[in-house]
Amino acid sequence: MSIRTVKTTPFADQKPGTSGLRKAVTVFEQPNYLENFVQSVFDSLDGYQGQTIVLGGDGRFYNRTAINTILKMSSANGVGKVLVGCNGILSTPATSCVIRENGAFGGFILSASHNPGGPDGDFGIKYNIGNGGPAPEKVTEAIYAKSKQIQEYKILEASDINIDRPGFFKLGLMQVEVIDSVASYLKLMENIFDFDQIVDLIKSNSFRLCIDSMHAVTGPYAQKIFEQRLGAPVGTVINGVPLEDFGGGHPDPNLVYAHDLVEILFAQNAPDFGAASDGDGDRNMILGRNFFVTPSDSLALLTANAQLVPGYKAGLSGVARSMPTSMAVDRVAKRLNLPCYETPTGWKFFGNLLDDSRATLCGEESFGTGSNHIREKDGLWAVLFWLNILAVRRESVEAIVRQHWSEYGRNYYSRHDYEEVSSDRANELVNNLRLQLPSLPGQKYGSYQVEYADDFSYTDPVDHSVTNNQGIRIGFSDGSRIVLRLSGTGTKGATLRVYIESYEVDSSKHNLDTQKALATLIDIAQDLAKITYYTERQAPTVIT
Ligand code: G1P
Ligand code: ZN
Numbered sequence: 257m258s259i260r261t262v263k264t265t266p267f268a269d270q271k272p273g274t275s276g277l278r279k280a281v282t283v284f285e286q287p288n289y290l291e292n293f294v295q296s297v298f299d300s301l302d303g304y305q306g307q308t309i310v311l312g313g314d315g316r317f318y319n320r321t322a323i324n325t326i327l328k329m330s331s332a333n334g335v336g337k338v339l340v341g342c343n344g345i346l347s348t349p350a351t352s353c354v355i356r357e358n359g360a361f362g363g364f365i366l367s368a369s370h371n372p373g374g375p376d377g378d379f380g381i382k383y384n385i386g387n388g389g390p391a392p393e394k395v396t397e398a399i400y401a402k403s404k405q406i407q408e409y410k411i412l413e414a415s416d417i418n419i420d421r422p423g424f425f426k427l428g429l430m431q432v433e434v435i436d437s438v439a440s441y442l443k444l445m446e447n448i449f450d451f452d453q454i455v456d457l458i459k460s461n462s463f464r465l466c467i468d469s470m471h472a473v474t475g476p477y478a479q480k481i482f483e484q485r486l487g488a489p490v491g492t493v494i495n496g497v498p499l500e501d502f503g504g505g506h507p508d509p510n511l512v513y514a515h516d517l518v519e520i521l522f523a524q525n526a527p528d529f530g531a532a533s534d535g536d537g538d539r540n541m542i543l544g545r546n547f548f549v550t551p552s553d554s555l556a557l558l559t560a561n562a563q564l565v566p567g568y569k570a571g572l573s574g575v576a577r578s579m580p581t582s583m584a585v586d587r588v589a590k591r592l593n594l595p596c597y598e599t600p601t602g603w604k605f606f607g608n609l610l611d612d613s614r615a616t617l618c619g620e621e622s623f624g625t626g627s628n629h630i631r632e633k634d635g636l637w638a639v640l641f642w643l644n645i646l647a648v649r650r651e652s653v654e655a656i657v658r659q660h661w662s663e664y665g666r667n668y669y670s671r672h673d674y675e676e677v678s679s680d681r682a683n684e685l686v687n688n689l690r691l692q693l694p695s696l697p698g699q700k701y702g703s704y705q706v707e708y709a710d711d712f713s714y715t716d717p718v719d720h721s722v723t724n725n726q727g728i729r730i731g732f733s734d735g736s737r738i739v740l741r742l743s744g745t746g747t748k749g750a751t752l753r754v755y756i757e758s759y760e761v762d763s764s765k766h767n768l769d770t771q772k773a774l775a776t777l778i779d780i781a782q783d784l785a786k787i788t789y790y791t792e793r794q795a796p797t798v799i800t
Contacts, residue, residue, distance in 0.1 A: 257414045257428050259332040263407065265287045270296065270403035272396040273600040274744030276382025278368045284379045285493065288409070293570050294326055294364070295409035296402035297383050298333045299795025300395065304361045305334035310354045310384075312346020313366025314473040314536040315498040319344045322366050322381065324416045332410035332429035338430065341437040342422055345498065347537030348475045349637065350441040352388035357440050361386055367473075367536035370508035374501030378747050380671050385768035387611055390501065390604040393723065416559035433592075438480045445637065447566030448629055449644045457647035458488050464527035467639065468517035471495045471503040474537040477636055486643075494520075507534050509541035509623055509635070510800045511548060514516070522546050529646065529653060533635035539623040540635035542642055544653025552582030552669050555619030556659050558641050559588045562617065564648045565641060567629070572616040577601070579712050579727055580755040581621040582669040591664070600714045600726035601741065603633050608718035621671060621755065623800075654800050658766070665761040668773040672796035673743075674752040674787065682750035685790035689740060692784065695731060700782045703745055704732045709787045730784070737758040738781045752791060754781050771799070 267286075268629040270277055272294050277293055284290055299426065311326055313319040323344040330338050333378035339348075339354055348352065348365055355363045367611035368380035382401065383391045391399070412428045413609035424518050425432040447452075458461050468483055469475040475496035482488045494516060495503065506513040511534035521530040521543040530543035541551040549557070559575050574595035597615055603624065609615040610628045619625040625631035625641075642653070649656060696709035712726040727741030743751035756774045760766065770780070781787065788794060 257412055259414050259428070260290070260411050261408050262291070262411060264409055266290055266404050266406050267292055268404070272382070272401045275369060276365070276380050278371065278378055278745055278747055279499070280747055281375055281377060282381045284318055290322055290381070291329065291409045291411065292403060292406050293381060293399075294361070295333075296327050296406055298329070299402040299406070300398035301362070301779040302715075306336040308337040308339060308358055309335055309362035310339045310346070310351055310358070310360050310363030312341030312351050314347070315343070315345050315500065315501040316368065316379065316502070316535065317375055318379045318436065319366050319500070322379070323419065324634070325411070326364055327427055327432060328412040328414055328419065328573040329410065331412040331428040333412075335430055337570060338432050339435050340419055340432060342434050343437070344419055345466070345473060345476065346436045347441070347477060348632050349527055349538055349626075349630055349634035350437060350477070352632040353385065353444050354435065354442050355384060355386065355388040355795045356630060359386075361414065364579070366537065368760070369536050370534040370539060370721070372502065372506050372746070373535065377501060382435040384631070387631050389607040390602075392604055392607060398588040410669060438477050441477065442481060442485065444629060445481065445640055448637070449632075449640045450566050450647065453578055453647040454485050454643045456738050457643065457650075462530065464530070465492060465529040465643075466517060466527045467493045467522050467702050468494055468509070468514055468530070468532035469496045470505055470509065470514060470532055470534065471497060471535070472507040472535045473637060474497055474533040477537065479641070481636060502535065509539050510798070511533050512798050512800070513726065514541055517543065522531035529642070531642070532706070534623070534640075537635050538633040540625060540638040541623055542638065542653070544657070547654040548654065548655070549657055550669050551619065551623045551625065552577070552584050552621050552667060553657060553660070554638065555581065555617065555625055556584035556588045556664070557657065558625065558638070559585055559592070559617055560660060561578040561645045568616065574609070574615040576618045578605070578620040579729065580671070580741065582757045583735070583737075583759070584664065584667040585619065587664045595694065597685055597717070598714055599711065600723050602744070605714065605716070605723070607631055608716055612718045616716065629631045630749070652722070653756070661766050662763045665759055666766045668758045668760060668768070668770050670756050670770050671773055671800045672756070672778070673798040673800075674755040674791045674793050675746065675797040676749045677752060677791040677793065679750040681790045682752050685752065685785055686728065686740070686742060688790075689785050692748065693728070701783070702776060704734065704736060704776070704780060707731045735778055738777055738784075740781070740785055752787070754785070754787065754796070756781060
């Protein structure tokens with residue numbers, strides 16, 4: 257086996273976005289495209305030689321090819337050992353868990369999360385650092401800088417190794433350990449939640465649940481945890497076999513894309529609890545019988561009920577939410593006297609708050625919830641958290657949420673996405689809105705008066721780094737908000753996200769349809785941002 261140094265030329269488009277480098281599979285299939293990025297990661301890091309790194313992905317098309325390439329490049333670049341998930345499978349939260357458990361230097365996650373897969377779908381690669389979390393901006397910027405100058409990469413000439421079962425291998429001087437994809441993660445979950453109590457709940461004849469893995473990475477995890485360990489009947493996990501193209505679906509757990517689960521939970525005689533997770537297992541959607549829990553409400557509820565879970569009994573140090581996430585959790589934090597942080601979109605911004613013990617629970621409106629147990633959001637963790645609460649309270653999901661609203665008020669919340677619009681038009685929309693910002697405070701729109709209007713800027717309280725232009729916020733005097741930003745994960749054109757929120761304290765008004773409750777604010781957003789004009793769309797593509 258010898259190390260080959262291959263001459264290459266830079267690609268101009270290897271700038272990591274909200275969550276790593278995400279592109280169409282066809283882009284990754286270009287000669288040297290993946291290799292350039294991986295070498296740029298190594299070139300931007302110091303001190304990884306001889307160390308351990310973790311490698312795995314969500315099983316989508318191109319996963320295996322990429323794993324073999326990265327193994328050989330890791331060896332050629334002097335990595336000491338790679339822990340690789342069996343079959344190349346490691347969910348994003350499991351990768352974070354394995355990095356932390358083994359004190360690894362970092363890891364590569366191969367996933368485009370909730371984006372569709374298959375030869376015509378998307379692929380992605382993300383580098384995580386030694387705390388188990390996504391590389392912070394200064395690291396991703398260094399990777400990007402290297403990618404623009406790269407001239408050669410190193411790769412071991414060797415045949416592929418068999419990653420189909422756990423075992424030990426040598427690749428050049430480097431060790432490779434193929435690990436069980438689920439074991440470490442399950443152990444961590446058992447340390448946080450009261451599994452015995454959840455077993456009792458599931459055994460009681462009155463409780464039924466359904467978990468939709470959407471033919472993505474959580475299939476093996478969910479079967480092991482819910483069916484084998486917690487005793488739920490076989491068949492509880494649906495769409496449990498990971499497929500390279502996710503069965504043609506869009507592995508995003510929301511009311512639009514998780515339609516199999518939605519049909520089951522909104523049917524007559526539906527189960528008591530339903531949950532879905534995304535391509536790489538870091539997102540979650542929680543449903544009760546005929547009832548949808550918004551991710552923002554879920555974060556608030558987990559915070560309010562954390563003392564019911566053994567892992568959080570000792571108390572929370574604080575909570576954090578991404579800026580567009582509803583302010584429901586802020587109200588709980590206030591009552592519990594907890595610090596509450598507002599960060600830019602993307603899990604990487606929670607890393608410092610978690611490392612510095614400023615926040616214990618974190619969440620995003622985009623179906624992401626997590627805690628200090630790892631440094632990624634964690635779909636099945638959120639499902640277990642809910643099950644632990646249900647096992648203690650023995651009330652329905654709907655009753656628990658309604659009781660929460662009556663105690664804290666209800667934050668009506670919705671996100672409207674306009675996908676695949678022209679990038680130029682989308683940028684014009686944002687620029688046009690930015691120009692209006694100084695003149696908006698004080699303006700009245702019907703009964704709504706603008707209190708503030710800005711482009712969100714974040715100063716990290718730990719390392720004092722500043723991140724600008726993170727989305728336009730228009731806040732009204734009654735606590736309502738409209739937020740607009742462009743997606744940093746899309747791969748085709750631009751995606752405009754419009755987030756709308758209002759607050760209602762009166763419980764007699766907690767039964768409205770969300771879109772109706774937000775109708776006036778939706779119209780104001782349309783007027784201010786001229787959404788139809790710029791996007792050339794009459795309606796959003798996806799409403800969550
Ligand atoms: C989206 C979500 C964001 C999440 C990210 C990765 O990013 O909005 O909350 O962290 O996916 O899962 P966006 O496409 O909006 O940049
Ligand atoms: Zn994901």
